[in-house]
Amino acid sequence: MVFCTCRQGVLWRALDMDKGESYRHILYLHNFALQQQFKFFCYDVVCNYWPFAKDVGTKLETEDFKKHTEEMVPFLSRFHGKTHTMFCQLLYGGHWTTGAASTTGETTEQSNSKMSRYGSTTKHMSNPNRWDHLTDGMIYWNQEKECGMAKQLAKFYNAALDDSTRHDKEFEKQKQKWLEEIRYQLSAAREKLLVARQTMDEIPFKLKKLLQIKSPTQKLRDFALVQSNKLRAAETIIPLLQSAVVILD
Structure with missing residues (x-):
């Protein structure tokens, strides 16, 4: 059935x-x-x-x-x-x-x-x-x-009122958690953006010095490659971090 x-x-x-x-x-x-x-x-x-x-x-x-x-x-x-x-x-x-x-x-x-x-x-x-x-x-x-319909409907009504109050309180708690998480993400995004901008300012100067060396060792060449990769990463992430800061702020 x-x-x-x-x-x-x-x-x-x-x-x-x-x-x-x-x-x-x-x-x-x-x-x-x-x-x-x-x-x-x-x-x-x-x-x-x-x-x-x-x-x-x-x-x-x-x-x-x-x-x-x-x-x-x-x-x-x-x-x-x-x-x-x-x-x-x-x-x-x-x-x-x-x-x-x-x-x-x-x-x-x-x-x-x-x-x-x-x-x-x-x-x-x-x-x-x-x-x-x-x-x-x-x-x-x-x-x-x-x-038992009258008793059941009254029970449903009282339960709905209790649930409404409880859900409002739970939502406010969750809302505070979300706001704290947003503030944390905003702070982290600003710090990363500051680091990325510093990298953009410092790495070209370091690379310029490395290029002046006539016969760089393998260690210096590896260091230059790492710095170049950091520069490209900073160039890519800066627009994303700027957008994140605008959204979270």
């Missing part, structure tokens, strides 16, 4: 996969979520599913299927998303998206943990009895959620 749930954990729709999960099953639930005017569509591998949904809308050339990706926002569940690559988390992670209200997107897993307990009994039933038994279980689960 695969379920479509809301942020409060209420089961909206269930689908018997029969032989295993596929994007066809997910598209059916996606279509249902669109009809209910949901804003976000959360899925464990939405990064792979979303291009598929876009292809369906493009290849079928109907406006009905294009709405799935145009009117809804992909949402990668937070804890499943930790196993994805960083760019995937940045592109599809929905926890901090505007309007998501710090949703983790893991409520379906909570319903799965409850409904999986029926597996030990339903596996011995015929399909009609199994569907009836699971339907009764889903109705019972939703009744529990509805009875």
